[in-house]
Amino acid sequence: MTGPVRSTAAGTPHVTMLDVLQGFVHELRSAGLPVSMTENLDAMTAMEHVDLRAREVVRSVLAATLVKQQRHRPAFDTVFDVYFSLFSPAAEDRATLDLPDELFGTAGGDIQGGGAGGDLTREELAEMLLRALQSMDLDELRRLAGMAVSQFAGMEPGRPVGGTYYLYRTLRQLDLDDLSARLVEQARARGEIPDDPLPGRLAREEQEARLRELRRLVEEEIRRRLVADRGVEAMARTLRKPLPEDIDFMHASRDEMLALQRAIQPLTRLLAARLAQRRRRRHRGSLDFRRTVRASMNYGGVPVEPKFRRPHPAKPEIMVVADISGSVASFARFTLQFVHAMASQFSRVRSFVFIDGIDEVTRFFEDTDDISEAVHRVNTEADVVWVDGHSDYGHAFSVFHERHEREVTQKTSVIFLGDARNNYHASQNWVLQSLQKRARHVYWLNPEPRGYWDTGDSIISEYGRYCDGVFECRNLRQLERFVSTIADA
Amino acid sequence: MGERFESVADVTERLRAVDYLADDDIASVTYLADRLEKPVLVEGPAGVGKTELAKAIAAATGSRLIRLQCYEGLDEAKALYEWNYKKQLLRIQADREHETSWESVESDIFSEQFLLTRPLLEAIRAEDPVVLLIDEVDRVEIETEALLLEVLSDFQVSIPELGTIVGKQRPIVLLTSNNTRELSEALKRRCLFLHVDYPDVEREKEIVRVRVPGIDEELAEQVARVVRSVRTLDLKKAPSISETIDWARTLIYLGRSEISPEVIGETLHVLLKYQSDIAKARKELVEK
Numbered sequence: 001m002t003g004p005v006r007s008t009a010a011g012t013p014h015v016t017m018l019d020v021l022q023g024f025v026h027e028l029r030s031a032g033l034p035v036s037m038t039e040n041l042d043a044m045t046a047m048e049h050v051d052l053r054a055r056e057v058v059r060s061v062l063a064a065t066l067v068k069q070q071r072h073r074p075a076f077d078t079v080f081d082v083y084f085s086l087f088s089p090a091a092e093d094r095a096t097l098d099l100p101d102e103l104f105g106t107a108g109g110d111i112q113g114g115g116a117g118g119d120l121t122r123e124e125l126a127e128m129l130l131r132a133l134q135s136m137d138l139d140e141l142r143r144l145a146g147m148a149v150s151q152f153a154g155m156e157p158g159r160p161v162g163g164t165y166y167l168y169r170t171l172r173q174l175d176l177d178d179l180s181a182r183l184v185e186q187a188r189a190r191g192e193i194p195d196d197p198l199p200g201r202l203a204r205e206e207q208e209a210r211l212r213e214l215r216r217l218v219e220e221e222i223r224r225r226l227v228a229d230r231g232v233e234a235m236a237r238t239l240r241k242p243l244p245e246d247i248d249f250m251h252a253s254r255d256e257m258l259a260l261q262r263a264i265q266p267l268t269r270l271l272a273a274r275l276a277q278r279r280r281r282r283h284r285g286s287l288d289f290r291r292t293v294r295a296s297m298n299y300g301g302v303p304v305e306p307k308f309r310r311p312h313p314a315k316p317e318i319m320v321v322a323d324i325s326g327s328v329a330s331f332a333r334f335t336l337q338f339v340h341a342m343a344s345q346f347s348r349v350r351s352f353v354f355i356d357g358i359d360e361v362t363r364f365f366e367d368t369d370d371i372s373e374a375v376h377r378v379n380t381e382a383d384v385v386w387v388d389g390h391s392d393y394g395h396a397f398s399v400f401h402e403r404h405e406r407e408v409t410q411k412t413s414v415i416f417l418g419d420a421r422n423n424y425h426a427s428q429n430w431v432l433q434s435l436q437k438r439a440r441h442v443y444w445l446n447p448e449p450r451g452y453w454d455t456g457d458s459i460i461s462e463y464g465r466y467c468d469g470v471f472e473c474r475n476l477r478q479l480e481r482f483v484s485t486i487a488d489a
Numbered sequence: 490m491g492e493r494f495e496s497v498a499d500v501t502e503r504l505r506a507v508d509y510l511a512d513d514d515i516a517s518v519t520y521l522a523d524r525l526e527k528p529v530l531v532e533g534p535a536g537v538g539k540t541e542l543a544k545a546i547a548a549a550t551g552s553r554l555i556r557l558q559c560y561e562g563l564d565e566a567k568a569l570y571e572w573n574y575k576k577q578l579l580r581i582q583a584d585r586e587h588e589t590s591w592e593s594v595e596s597d598i599f600s601e602q603f604l605l606t607r608p609l610l611e612a613i614r615a616e617d618p619v620v621l622l623i624d625e626v627d628r629v630e631i632e633t634e635a636l637l638l639e640v641l642s643d644f645q646v647s648i649p650e651l652g653t654i655v656g657k658q659r660p661i662v663l664l665t666s667n668n669t670r671e672l673s674e675a676l677k678r679r680c681l682f683l684h685v686d687y688p689d690v691e692r693e694k695e696i697v698r699v700r701v702p703g704i705d706e707e708l709a710e711q712v713a714r715v716v717r718s719v720r721t722l723d724l725k726k727a728p729s730i731s732e733t734i735d736w737a738r739t740l741i742y743l744g745r746s747e748i749s750p751e752v753i754g755e756t757l758h759v760l761l762k763y764q765s766d767i768a769k770a771r772k773e774l775v776e777k
Contacts (some may be wrong), residue, residue: 038678042525049524050497050517057497060517068677070532070684198774200749202714204723209690261723273669299578 013243017047025066027079033072039065055084078220082227122173125151128321129174130182133210145217148174153222157229174218176211183207211283241478248474249331251448260334263476268341271480275345315347316440316486317411323418324379326393331447331473333375335417338479340365340374347411350406350443353378354396357386360404382411391421394428395410401431405438413486416467419448420460427459432466442466445482491619493523493550493661498547507540508699509545510692518683519546519661528641528662530626530677533685536729537666541621542685546661552618555660557608559628565636569646571608573603599650609640612660619660627666631673637664638676683762688730690717698731701737711748712737715774716760722773724766736760 021044025035043065050057059080067076125148132140149155152173153166184207247256291307298304320339322332336351343349343365350362359382364374386395408414414435436442444467446453446460453460464470473479494500500516511519519542522529531539547554557568577598584594606614612621623637640646644656664680666672688696694713698704705713712733720727728736736759745752754775761767 036678042527043682045525046521049521054497056513057517061521062513063514064521064529064681064683068530068680068682073684196750198753199750202711202718205718206690206714209717212750272671278710298575300582302578304574304578 003259011256012212016034016045017052021047022085024062024079025488028076031075031079032320033067033075035066039068042066058084064473078223078227081220081486082224126174126179129179129214130186133179133183133207133214134186136210136213138213142217142221145214149218149221149225155222155225155229165370166226167219170218170222171215174214174462176215180207180211183210213368223387245476249334250474252330255322257330260476264307264337264341266478267480268338269315271484272342272345275484297343313343316413317348317409318346318350318413318486319404319408320349320351320415320417321358322351322353322416323355323393323396324353324382325389327421328417328419328447329379332417333379334476335445335473335479336361336365336378337375338476338483341414342483352400353382354393354400356392356395357383358396358399359383390423391418392421392425393418393420393459397431398428401434405434408435408438410438410440412439413443414439415486416442416444416463417447417473418444419458420453420463421457422445422459424457427462429462429466432463436466436468441468441486443468443482443486444470445479446470447474448472449474493552494520496520503549504545505699507545507548509541509549510696510699511542512688512692514683515542515685517656518681522661522663522681522724525681526659527621528664528680529683530672530680531663531665531683531685532668534687534727535667536727536731537661537685537687538730539685540622540624541731543663543665544619546663547620550620550661552620552660553613553615554620554622555608555615556622556624559623559625559633563629563632563633565633567607568609568633568636569607569640570648571605571607572599573605577603601651604648604651609637610646610654612662613640613644613654615644615658615660616657618658620660621660623662623664625667626664626676627669627672634673634676636681638673642679686776687720687727690714693717693730693733697737700734701741703741704737705746708740708746708748709737712740715748715753718774719760722766722769724761724769725763726761726766730761732760732762 003342025040025043028035043062046061046065047058050061052058059077062080063073063076067073125144129141129144129148132144143169149170152170154169155166184204187203187207233315247260249260252260285308288307288309292303292305295305295307318339320336322336324332332353336353339349339351349364349365350360352358352360361374361382363380364377364381367374386392416432432442444463448458450472452458460470471478471482473482494503497520499518500520501511504511504516504519518529518747521527531542533539543556545552580598580603581594590759608621612619626634626637629637644659645652647655664676673739687693690713691709693716694706694709696708697712698706701709716728716733736756738758739754739756740748743752743756754771755774757767757770761770
C-alpha cells in the first residue's frame with residue numbers, strides 16, 4: 001500500500017487534495033474495484049462542493065461518484081477507513097495542507113493493537129460489552145471491539161492467514177451465544193421480556209440485531225488491521241466471500257445454504273423476465289388485418305399504423321428426474337426449487353425423484369405455492385426406497401420407463417439430475433435411448449466437477465451417449481445458464 | 490450550477506420539512522446531484538421510498554415533478570416526442586380544396602402545434618424548475634437506454650423539422666431501478682449512484698412518527714419492530730415503507746394503542762398482499 005503521492009520538490013513536502021484523492025483511487029483499484037476516468041474526475045469535482053470536515057459526507061460523496069454497485073460498498077468502506085486514518089499524510093505535512101484534521105479519523109493503531117485496556121480479563125470485557133450493548137453506545141462498542149481483536153485474534157504481522165480465521169478466533173473467545181443469553185437474562189430480570197411469545201420474539205430480535213452490529217464491528221476492525229498490515233490486495237483476497245451464484249452445491253456450509261436459498265428467488269425472477277422479453281421480441285406476430293383496417297379509420301383509410309398479432313410461442317414441457325440420495329441431495333433440492341420457481345416459463349413441469357425406487361412429486365409443488373415447503377415434503381414423503389436406499393439408477397429408470405414412457409412426447413424435454421454413481425448396478429441405459437427417440441430433448445446435469453466423471457462407479461458417459469447434452473452443474477450460475485437455454489429452445 | 494440547496498444539512502432539513510427523512514447517503518447524494526448537475530441512479534428493493542424521494546425533492550424545492558414511467562417497449566415516440574399524425578392528416582385534408590403549395594403545408598404541419606411533447610422533451614423545454622423522475626429504468630430495452638443516455642448527457646434534443654432544442658435549466662434527474670437487470674456501464678458511469686435499503690428500526694420508527702400524526706413513540710417503536718420481524722421471514726414480497734405507514738394508520742383508526750397477536754392477526758392484510766405470505770406471517774407471529 002502506498003500513501004498519497006508526495007511531490008518532493010525542494011524542501012517542504014507538499015500534499016494537495018488532488019494527491020490524496022489519486023492515492024485513494026489507486027487503493028480502490030488495487031482492491032479490485034473498477035474506477036473509470038470519468039468517475040475519478042467526478043469525485044474531484046464533487047470534493048469542491050463539500051465541507052471536508054464532515055467525514056461522513058465525504059464518504060457518501062466519494063461512494064456515490066466512485067462505486068456503482070452496491071456489493072462493492074463494503075470494500076469501499078474499508079479502504080476509506082484505512083486510507084483516511086492510517087495513511088493520511090503525516091502530521092507535519094498536514095500543516096502545509098489545506099485539509100482539515102477532521103477528514104482523517106483517528107489512526108487506529110497497528111496490527112497488534114496493543115495499548116489501552118490490553119490487560120482486561122475476558123469476564124471484564126464481557127461485562128463492558130454487555131453494558132455497551134444495553135445502551136447501544138456505538139463508539140464504546142467500536143472501542144471494545146478493537147480491544148477484543150487485540151486480545152483474542154492473536155494477529156501477527158505478515159502472517160499469511162485469512163481474515164475469516166481471525167474473525168473466528170475473536171468470536172469464539174467473545175462467545176456471542178453466551179453474551180446473547182446473558183443479555184436476554186438481564187432484560188428478563190428487568191421485566192423487559194414478557195413471557196408472551198410476540199413481545200418475547202421482538203425483544204429477542206432486537207438483541208440479535210445488536211449482536212450482529214457487534215459482529216460487524218469486529219469484522220471491520222480485523223479488516224482494517226489486515227489492510228494496515230498487508231495492503232488492500234491481501235485484504236481483498238482473504239475476505240472475499242464467493243457470490244451466492246458461485247457456491248458449490250455439493251460442499252455448501254449451512255450459512256452458504258441459506259445464502260443460496262435466498263438467492264434463488266430473485267435469480268429466477270430475473271431469468272423469467274429476461275426469457276419472456278426475449279421470446280416476445282424474437283418474432284413479431286403476423287399482420288392482424290382486421291385491427292389494421294380499424295386503426296386506419298383514424299387516418300381517413302390510410303393504414304398508417306399496421307397492427308400485429310401478439311406472438312404466442314409454444315413453451316416447452318419439462319420432466320425433471322432427480323437423484324435425491326445423500327451425496328447429491330442438496331443439488332437436487334436446489335434444482336427442483338429453481339425449476340419450479342420458473343414454472344411459468346414452461347407449459348408444464350413434472351418432477352420425479354429416486355434413490356433406488358422412483359416416485360412422482362409434482363403434486364407437492366402444485367398443492368402449495370411455498371416451494372421450500374414442497375421440497376421438505378419431497379424429502380419426507382416421497383416413496384423412493386426400493387431395496388436398500390443406495391442409488392440404483394438402472395432400476396429407477398426402468399420403472400420410470402414402464403410407468404411414464406407414453407407421457408413423453410415431442411414437446412417434452414427430459415432432464416436427469418445426478419452424479420451417475422450407480423453403485424455398480426446395471427445401467428439400463430436403453431431407457432435413455434428410447435426416451436431420446438420420443439422426447440424433444442434429453443439432458444443430464446451432473447453436480448460433480450468434470451474431472452471426476454467416469455471415475456469409480458460413475459458411469460456418466462454410458463448415459464451421456466443418449467443425451468442431447470450433458471452439463472456440469474455445480475452452482476447457481478451454471479444452473480441458470482442451462483435453464484435459460486432450454487426455456488429458449 | 491444548480492443552487493437549490495445550500496449544504497447537505499440544508500437538504501436534510503428541507504426534506505424533513507416535507508415529511509421525508511433522509512439518511513446521510515441520501516442527503517449527500519441529493520446535494521451533489523444539484524451541485525454537479527448529474528443524474529442520480531437510485532437502486533434498491535421495491536418499496537423503500539425511491540419514487541417518494543423524487544417527489545420529496547420536488548416538493549422541497551418547489552419544483553414541478555415530471556415523471557417518465559418506463560416499461561418494456563417504451564420508445565422514442567413515447568419518451569421524447571411524437572408528431573400528431575391524426576391532426577396532421579386532418580390539416581392536409583382540410584386543405585385539399587384551397588390548393589395551397591406543398592411547401593407551405595409542410596412547414597405548417599411540422600410546427601409546434603402538431604408536436605406531442607412527451608416527458609423528456611417536456612423536462613428539457615421547461616421554463617420553471619423541474620425534477621425529472623425516470624422510474625424503473627431497468628425495464629426498458631438497451632436501445633431506449635442509449636436514447637436516455639444521449640438526452641441526459643447534453644440535455645438537448647434535435648428535432649429535424651424544428652431544429653435543436655436546448656434546455657434552459659438543468660433539472661434534478663432521478664432514475665430508479667429495481668435491479669431486474671444489470672444496467673449498462675455507460676449509464677452507470679454518467680450517474681451518481683445511490684443505494685437505498687429498508688431502514689433500520691430507529692429510522693423506520695421516525696418515519697412512522699412523521700407520517701402518521703397522532704401516533705405515540707411507544708406504538709411507533711412496536712410497529713417498526715414487528716415490521717422488521719416480518720421482513721426476516723421468507724416472503725414473496727416484504728412489506729414496503731408505505732405499507733408500514735398504512736399499517737400504522739390502520740392501527741390508529743382502529744384505536745389500538747398496543748400491538749397484540751390478535752391485533753396483528755386482524756390487520757396483517759394491510760402489511761402483506763399475498764395470501765401465502767399472510768398465512769406464513771400469521772403462523773410465525775400470531776399462532777406461536
